[in-house]
Amino acid sequence: MNDLDIIQSLKKHTYIALSAHISPDGDAIGACTALAMALVKMNKHPVILMDEYPEKYNFLPGREYIFSTYPDNVPLELFVALDCGDLQRLGKYVDYFEKALLTINIDHHISNPNYGDYNYVDSKASSTCEIIYKIIKNSEIDIDDEIAASLYTGIAFDTGGFKHSSTTFLTHQIISDLMKYKIDFTGIMDKLFYSRTFESAKLLGLALNKMELHYNKQLCICDLSKQEMEEVGASVNDMEGIIASMKNIEGVLVAILIYEKNSNEIKVSFRSSGDKDVCRIAQIFQGGGHKKAAGCTLYTDLKNAKIKVLDIVQKELF
Amino acid sequence: MNDLDIIQSLKKHTYIALSAHISPDGDAIGACTALAMALVKMNKHPVILMDEYPEKYNFLPGREYIFSTYPDNVPLELFVALDCGDLQRLGKYVDYFEKALLTINIDHHISNPNYGDYNYVDSKASSTCEIIYKIIKNSEIDIDDEIAASLYTGIAFDTGGFKHSSTTFLTHQIISDLMKYKIDFTGIMDKLFYSRTFESAKLLGLALNKMELHYNKQLCICDLSKQEMEEVGASVNDMEGIIASMKNIEGVLVAILIYEKNSNEIKVSFRSSGDKDVCRIAQIFQGGGHKKAAGCTLYTDLKNAKIKVLDIVQKELF
Numbered sequence: 001m002n003d004l005d006i007i008q009s010l011k012k013h014t015y016i017a018l019s020a021h022i023s024p025d026g027d028a029i030g031a032c033t034a035l036a037m038a039l040v041k042m043n044k045h046p047v048i049l050m051d052e053y054p055e056k057y058n059f060l061p062g063r064e065y066i067f068s069t070y071p072d073n074v075p076l077e078l079f080v081a082l083d084c085g086d087l088q089r090l091g092k093y094v095d096y097f098e099k100a101l102l103t104i105n106i107d108h109h110i111s112n113p114n115y116g117d118y119n120y121v122d123s124k125a126s127s128t129c130e131i132i133y134k135i136i137k138n139s140e141i142d143i144d145d146e147i148a149a150s151l152y153t154g155i156a157f158d159t160g161g162f163k164h165s166s167t168t169f170l171t172h173q174i175i176s177d178l179m180k181y182k183i184d185f186t187g188i189m190d191k192l193f194y195s196r197t198f199e200s201a202k203l204l205g206l207a208l209n210k211m212e213l214h215y216n217k218q219l220c221i222c223d224l225s226k227q228e229m230e231e232v233g234a235s236v237n238d239m240e241g242i243i244a245s246m247k248n249i250e251g252v253l254v255a256i257l258i259y260e261k262n263s264n265e266i267k268v269s270f271r272s273s274g275d276k277d278v279c280r281i282a283q284i285f286q287g288g289g290h291k292k293a294a295g296c297t298l299y300t301d302l303k304n305a306k307i308k309v310l311d312i313v314q315k316e317l318f
Numbered sequence: 319m320n321d322l323d324i325i326q327s328l329k330k331h332t333y334i335a336l337s338a339h340i341s342p343d344g345d346a347i348g349a350c351t352a353l354a355m356a357l358v359k360m361n362k363h364p365v366i367l368m369d370e371y372p373e374k375y376n377f378l379p380g381r382e383y384i385f386s387t388y389p390d391n392v393p394l395e396l397f398v399a400l401d402c403g404d405l406q407r408l409g410k411y412v413d414y415f416e417k418a419l420l421t422i423n424i425d426h427h428i429s430n431p432n433y434g435d436y437n438y439v440d441s442k443a444s445s446t447c448e449i450i451y452k453i454i455k456n457s458e459i460d461i462d463d464e465i466a467a468s469l470y471t472g473i474a475f476d477t478g479g480f481k482h483s484s485t486t487f488l489t490h491q492i493i494s495d496l497m498k499y500k501i502d503f504t505g506i507m508d509k510l511f512y513s514r515t516f517e518s519a520k521l522l523g524l525a526l527n528k529m530e531l532h533y534n535k536q537l538c539i540c541d542l543s544k545q546e547m548e549e550v551g552a553s554v555n556d557m558e559g560i561i562a563s564m565k566n567i568e569g570v571l572v573a574i575l576i577y578e579k580n581s582n583e584i585k586v587s588f589r590s591s592g593d594k595d596v597c598r599i600a601q602i603f604q605g606g607g608h609k610k611a612a613g614c615t616l617y618t619d620l621k622n623a624k625i626k627v628l629d630i631v632q633k634e635l636f
Contacts, residue, residue, distance in 0.1 A: 161479055162493075163507040169497035175480075176490035189481040194566040198531060198538075201567050205526025208519050217516070248512040249519050 001104075001118045003138040009104060009118060010039065010139075013077040017070055017100065019049040020128075021084040022091035026157025026192055028083040029053055031106075031128040033062030034136070034150035035082065040065075041141045047071065049093045056191050060153060061146035070096055078102050081116060083128035085109035106131055108158075126166040129154025133174050148181035149188065156185075157192050200238035203229060207242045207257070214310070215318040220246040223258040223306050236261050239269075247271040254278060254317060258306050266298045266305040276317045284312055319422075319436045321456040327422060327436060328357065328457075331395040335388055335418065337367040338446075339402045340409035344475025344510055346401040347371055349424075349446040351380030352454070352468035353400065358383075359459045365389065367411045374509050378471060379464035388414055396420050399434060401446035403427035424449055426476075444484040447472025451492050466499035467506065474503075475510050518556035521547060525560045525575070532628070533636040538564040541576040541624050554579050557587075565589040572596060572635060576624050584616045584623040594635045602630055 010016070018035055020028030029050070036046040048066040057063075070076055079100035084090055084107060090097055097103055105116030108131060110123035125131050129151045136143055143151075155175060159167040162175070179185065196204070203224075211222035222242070229235060236259065246255035255271045268285070270278035272292045279294040285308075287296020298305040328334070336353055338346030347368070354364040366384040375381075388394055397418035402408055402425060408415055415421055423434030426449060428441035443449050447469045454461055461469075473493060477485045480493070497503065514522070521542075529540035540560075547553060554577065564573035573589045586603070588596035590610045597612040603626075605614020616623040 161481070161507075163479070163504055165504050167497070167503065169494045172490045172494035172497055176487045176494060179485070179487035179490055185485065186481055186483050189479075190566065194562070195568055196563075196566060198535070198567050198569075201526050201529075201563065205523045205529075208523025209527055211519075211523075213516060220516075244512070245514075245519065248508065248514060249516050250513055251516075 001120045003120075003135045005118065006104065006106070006120055006135050007139045009078070009102065010042065010044070010080075013102070014044055015075045016044055016046045016078045016080060017049055017076055017093075017096055018046055018065075018080045018082060019084070019090055019093045019096070020082045021089040022051075024050060024053045024083075026057065027127045027129055027154040029057050029060060030150045030152075030154025030157065031082040031132050033060050033065070034129060034132050034147050034154070035080065036065040037062045037144075037147050037150065038132075038136045038139070038141050041144075042139070045074070047074070049096060051092065056195065057153075059187070059191060061149055076100050078104065080104045080106060082106050082132070083108070085112050087113075087115040106135075124168070126164075126168060126171045127155045127158035129158070130171060130174060133178075143178070143181065145182045148178045149183045152178045152183055152185060153188050153192065156189060161189060161193055196241075197238065199233040200240065202232035203234035203238045204242055204245065206232055208245065211246055213252070215314065217251050218253040219256070219313065219318065220249055220252045220254070221256045221258070221306070221310065222246060223302055224260065225302050226260040226262070229259070236267070243269050243271050247273055254313065256309060256313070258302065258309060260302045261297075264299055264301060266300060266302055268296050268298060268305065268309055270294045278317075281309075281313055281316055284316075285309075319438045321438075321453045323436065324422060324424070324438055324453050325457045327396070327420065328360065328362070328398075331420070332362055333393045334362055334364045334396045334398060335367055335394055335411075335414055336364055336383075336398045336400060337402070337408055337411045337414070338400045339407040340369075342368060342371045342401075344375065345445045345447055345472040347375050347378060348468045348470075348472025348475065349400040349450050351378050351383065352447060352450050352465050352472070353398065354383040355380045355462075355465050355468065356450075356454045356457070356459050359462075360457070363392070365392070367414060369409065374513065375471075377505070377509060379467055394418050396422065398422045398424060400424050400450070401426070403430050405433040424453075442486070444482075444486060444489045445473045445476035447476070448489060448492060451496075461496070461499065463500045466496045467501045470496045470501055470503060471506050471510065474507060479507060479511050514559075515556065517551040518558065520550035521552035521556045522560055522563065524550055526563065529564055531570070533632065535569050536571040537574070537631065537636065538567055538570045538572070539574045539576070539624070539628065540564060541620055542578065543620050544578040544580070547577070554585070561587050561589050565591055572631070574627060574631070576620065576627060578620045579615075582617055582619060584618060584620055586614050586616060586623065586627055588612045596635075599627075599631055599634055602634075603627075 032048045039046040103116040105119045108125040112121040243257040257269045272278045277291045282294035282296040285296035350366045357364040421434040423437045426443040430439045561575040575587045590596045595609045600612035600614040603614035
């Protein structure tokens with residue numbers, strides 16, 4: 001299905017639900033708000049179904065279309081799933097998806113099994129917002145400042161600030177077009193990638209303080225107890241960016257962050273920047289992921305978990 | 319003077335020196351290497367005059383044209399100053415500039431006083447590399463992978479990864495074109511903005527650990543003694559990114575980093591993200607800078623410097 005088929009489908013319906021994957025990120029939210037605002041311009045009635053999303057996206061225009069449930073007295077003609085790699089990742093909105101008269105699945109995850117009545121899955125797109133840009137551009141609707149800000153947010157987020165290998169010449173061409181609108185891109189980039197709460201900055205400080213190098217300085221490891229996190233006012237939700245900072249240390253091939261989620265429930269995150277396959281390590285502990293990013297849970301205490309992980313990592317990777 | 323005039327001048331000469339401002343950054347080095355490689359393709363003999371540059375640029379192609387002095391037995395027909403806001407910023411290469419038969423000044427700093435025989439100063443360009451891109455594009459020379467990598471580096475560096483307000487739709491249009499070449503843009507972005515030595519990561523950790531909030535959590539301040547820096551194996555050269563991390567804390571309007579360079583020589587850096595004019599504070603201590611970024615030196619001990627700075631900041635800004 002291409003851009004024009006999608007536009008034809010959207011045109012034929014009035015009451016449209018949009019939703020994205022659970023724990024929505026910048027691309028998921030940006031795709032929903034951008035498409036909702038475009039649909040309003042087409043005189044449609046969009047409802048974005050989203051339970052909750054991180055506070056840092058509170059700057060996004062189009063949030064007024066976000067609701068936690070679909071209104072009872074409104075028909076649901078069309079359900080559009082955005083940035084949602086499989087049906088179950090719609091979470092509690094699977095019910096609405098199944099009730100809708102017609103469903104469309106727009107996504108860029110290569111593993112997407114085409115679960116919609118109509119499917120537009122482009123795994124070469126850097127982000128779902130890149131696809132939504134093309135759809136809107138091919139419609140009779142003009143992009144405006146608000147739609148541009150939503151699309152910029154999604155593309156910038158999913159490419160890690162135009163850094164990830166998914167970024168293409170087309171990504172920058174689209175961003176070049178979006179830059180012609182009045183968008184606070186500096187503010188968006190700051191909010192997406194640089195802004196932190198005081199507590200999460202303190203936690204990063206603690207982690208960098210505690211981290212150690214092992215195995216010819218190629219492994220960087222850090223463990224954090226629940227008590228240590230609480231002492232700086234932080235929680236397991238403040239972990240963002242810690243393991244990336246460890247992995248970005250010169251010469252480090254593998255970074256491991258071990259933290260106590262609850263008593264005897266230890267979370268382990270792995271990152272690799274080279275040829276070391278950390279997914280294999282996570283799998284030994286019943287976890288999973290990718291070669292370069294993986295995770296697992298150990299049901300023991302922090303000290304023991306660290307010993308076990310280091311032992312396996314040495315045997316398998318160094 | 320426009321692109322075509324510059325190209326005509328370059329074509330008329332064979333022995334060409336290129337140089338940039340002292341303490342060269344990504345844009346200065348990228349502009350020199352990109353233009354040198356293009357000149358070689360035009361059968362010219364370029365020499366980049368550069369005393370030293372940060373190790374992190376060791377990945378840049380075209381470094382083989384960098385020398386610390388101009389060869390004695392080679393005539394110097396043309397000197398091209400790149401990314402150099404005024405003549406004195408050429409450092410020890412001012413001598414060569416004055417001896418050259420013809421000089422060209424290519425830059426994007428608004429304050430550039432047009433010190434060359436020919437001047438191409440475009441303050442709307444995000445970077446000097448953006449100007450060099452246009453010049454090469456208008457010549458008969460084709461951009462290749464190596465030239466593209468150099469230009470990408472300069473543009474990415476000077477825009478802070480496409481984040482600073484100097485970034486325009488044209489910047490992304492140029493980057494879109496450069497992305498068509500085989501360049502390791504992920505690696506370049508990592509090296510420019512994310513990679514750190516272990517010691518500098520430890521120093522960041524120490525700073526985040528020590529920082530405090532004052533004045534309704536709008537001021538973030540941190541002081542670091544020479545001994546503390548030495549204890550983590552770091553030095554005053556490892557300060558990069560610390561004050562930016564403090565300024566990026568939610569709600570913080572002013573960030574101040576105070577550190578002991580030597581006994582009784584205390585450096586103070588200020589950053590402001592709002593309406594607070596930190597240059598005014600720096601000036602009170604005989605320093606200077608801009609409204610949003612300034613610095614000064616106090617000749618006293620660390621503890622006393624912090625008291626003095628906090629006192630003035632409270633009186634003037636909060």
